[in-house]
Amino acid sequence: MADRPSARAVLALVTDDFTELPHPARESRPDGPLGWPGYGAARARAAERTGERESVVCGTASVEGTRAVLVAFEFGFLGGSLGERTGDRLVAAYAHARAHRLPVVPLVATGGSRMQEGMLALTQLQRVARESALTREAGLPQIAVVRDPTTGGGWATLGAGADVVLALPGAQVGFAGSRVRPADADPAAYTAEAQVAAGAADALVRPEELRGTVVRWLRLLTRPSAEPVPPPPSLGRADLPATGWDAVRRARSPERPRAAAYLDACLTSRVALGGVRCGGTDPDGMLCGFGEREGRTVAYAAQTGTATRPAGYRTAARLVRLADRLGIPVLTLVDTPGAANDAEAERQGAGAAIADLFGAVAAARTPVTTLVVGEGGSGGALALAAPGNTWATPDSYFSVIAPELAAAILKRPPEEVEDTADRLRVRPQDLVELGVVRGVVGPADRTEEHPAD
Structure with a gap:
């Protein structure tokens, strides 16, 4: 975990201009909605270690001149897992994107849903899927960057559900995390490279090329036009065939x-x-x-x-x-x-x-x-x-x-x-x-x- 970049470090790869969105308020119970023993202490340790209060950081940014909503997962906070408060932040971020007509760029690194919150954590995937669908219906692009690791529901919603999926080389990417796969599973099948080869992701992008790549995609996907494309001129012969x-x-x-x-x-x-x-x-x-x-x-x-x-x-x-x-x-x-x-x-x-x-x-x-x-x-x-x-x-x-x-x-x-x-x-x-x-x-x-x- 120590060699994985933090959410803030990944945001810095994409933009120098990030403003965090306000956090939705939710009643905090000491050990969460299920009263899971030790959960509150684990959250406190994660907050102290990472400097974050939740597993996702959401805000707005100018990416080389194109405004966007950025969503960065902090894997150091309980494995980047999704819980109720994670879902609250994601819902608010997508709602802000629609209200201000902004594209969404999720920078995903997650191990899945937070077990200490049980089914309440898993149902956050439905909330996220709905927000993504509403954003899609609004005609706003979603460009996901999948980092190491991106597994479980995070891959199946924010990652694979985006319009364009960019993957960091060597990242573990797949629905099944490393601890729930069959013992004889080929680990090469659960990689960013395998997902690109299978057509589930669009391209591998090295970290040093991430900003430029995201900039190109954002600029291209945020310029609608009602004018048809003129047919390009012929590059071959000018004479017509006789027969x-x-x-x-x-x-x-x-x-x-x-x-x-x-x-x-x-x-x-x-x-x-x-x-x-x-x-x-x-x-x-x-x-x-x-x-x-x-x-x-x-x-x-x-x-x-x-x-x-x-x-x-x-x-x-x-x-x-x-x-x-x-x-x-x-x-x-x-x-x-x-x-x-x-x-x-x-x-x-x-x-x-x-x-x-x-x-x-x-x-x-x-x-x-x-x-x-x-x-x-x-x-x-x-x-x-x-x-x-x-x-x-x-x-x-x-x-x-x-x-x-x-x-x-x-x-x-x-x-x-x-x-x-x-x-x-x-x-x-x-x-x-x-x-x-x-x-x-x-x-x-x-x-x-x-x-x-």
Whole structure:
């Protein structure tokens, strides 16, 4: 415990301007609500040792110019456990955040609920969950930093329940604390690194980088905008494909610019969302996060040219819903031969994941803009596309199914694949004429839309 930084020390990593909120008053009984022998003395020793009167310190701060409510756990005070008075402070902090339209940053280090207060301590999790839900409904972001250790109900509410979860390297993070796990449990599964790999946390952040990272997230998530994102200019060829098969070959070319190049070109900075919170990531197939474009925040979900896995669709749906709640416009980049169709993808719920993304895009109130930058392979690509605001580059195509598969299903010989591509009308200019996309976006020096042939 001695080598764990105090709540005040962690606050100093994030801000130099912290003002503690008033403490809610609650009648104090010598040994707590259950009359647990020695509990009052234990609290007194914890207060003397840490200089704190409770296991959490709540206040307001300016984090490099962005005002926020900060909630820092003091693990030295009875293991950072939650009791009734802890719950009182947390409820007051979240209520203050809503009243003053401030984001909330919990800096969590807790072993769970305080046993000396029994079920009265455990029910504080319900209070905290409600406050978090009300804050979410108010359109205010919550960015959690999970420290060592973050276990039990603190992880299951303030930590994993936040919009963005940042984790300190090497921290013990998991629902089960070290004393309640099975004897043969793999300790590596209960670490910050494991939670990031599983998609339950978004990123590992070293202590010396914590302030800068929190600053970036706060600035990006507190700038709503009602204006849609203009489609980025094409980074590839300017001429249109002559045939359907030519469009397919160009979209499949390894030299064609991919999602990362488009994001680097149109966003001056960006931070990534790391997963779906229910197990799984798809870092090779879907890039999701928030970035800055011309002083505005943009949420992005971009396919990378590979078959998109269920975790990729779920991460994109999470991104769209978060952006919608915060009033941030969304840019999606379509580029996939289709959804992953292997047996493992089916076991992971490919259909449900795609349906979830279709639903998130359809329900979004914030403007969504889509640019097809490469392959538009069937429903696995369409799920990411904005109805009525989808654009295409000259290097792209969009098809109900890959021409080779269409030919096979229609029992056409292989030599008719190219003709099948033409009949499917997959070229960008065909899509404009059909009304599937609004226009074909050229390079930056040629921004006019291509007319249909």
